[in-house]
Amino acid sequence: MRDMIALTSSLLVCGTGHWLKGYPKRGAAFFGTFLVCFILALGSIRWMPTPINKVLAIGFGILALWVWLYNLIDICTLNTSLAPTPYSQKAEERYRQALALYLQGERMDARMVFEQIIRENKRDQDCYFQLGKIACEENNPKLADKHFNKCLSLPGGDKWAEEIHELLNSIKKQAIKLTTTK
Numbered sequence: 001m002r003d004m005i006a007l008t009s010s011l012l013v014c015g016t017g018h019w020l021k022g023y024p025k026r027g028a029a030f031f032g033t034f035l036v037c038f039i040l041a042l043g044s045i046r047w048m049p050t051p052i053n054k055v056l057a058i059g060f061g062i063l064a065l066w067v068w069l070y071n072l073i074d075i076c077t078l079n080t081s082l083a084p085t086p087y088s089q090k091a092e093e094r095y096r097q098a099l100a101l102y103l104q105g106e107r108m109d110a111r112m113v114f115e116q117i118i119r120e121n122k123r124d125q126d127c128y129f130q131l132g133k134i135a136c137e138e139n140n141p142k143l144a145d146k147h148f149n150k151c152l153s154l155p156g157g158d159k160w161a162e163e164i165h166e167l168l169n170s171i172k173k174q175a176i177k178l179t180t181t182k
Helices: 002-012 016-021 024-046 051-081 089-103 107-120 125-137 141-153 157-181
Strands: none
Touching: 002 016, 016 024, 016 051, 024 051, 089 107, 089 125, 107 125, 125 141, 125 157, 141 157
């Protein structure tokens, strides 16, 4: 139902379906691009009715139509294109290997394997979570925060939210202890 409402709203006003689906920056980009092309098309005809401006008006009109159509195609495929990619058997095996290395205390080796997995699949929220944990243990709060934020921003990453907040709170407490003891 929500997809139908998003599609219908994008039919009426370019980009609004993206806002409804939770992608406001994407919606703003479609809306702004469409609006600029549309205004340029109208302005070329209305204020300067010369033959070259009629050609420009047609060009900008076609561009505005293309942006509007691409907006509709994008809204229909949005859920599938941004969904987490299922693990291949090889990637799952490497993830387990990295996790085993982490549990054995070999953080550097585990980090290298997690980073390799992320290079191949930038939407792997589990690897970002594990990299954040490793950064916490290495007392690198900025890097941990970066990895945790990336994890939470990806589809499915919210499953780690509670544990991430606990880890970040423990880092903050350690930082407070260090500053008060100096």
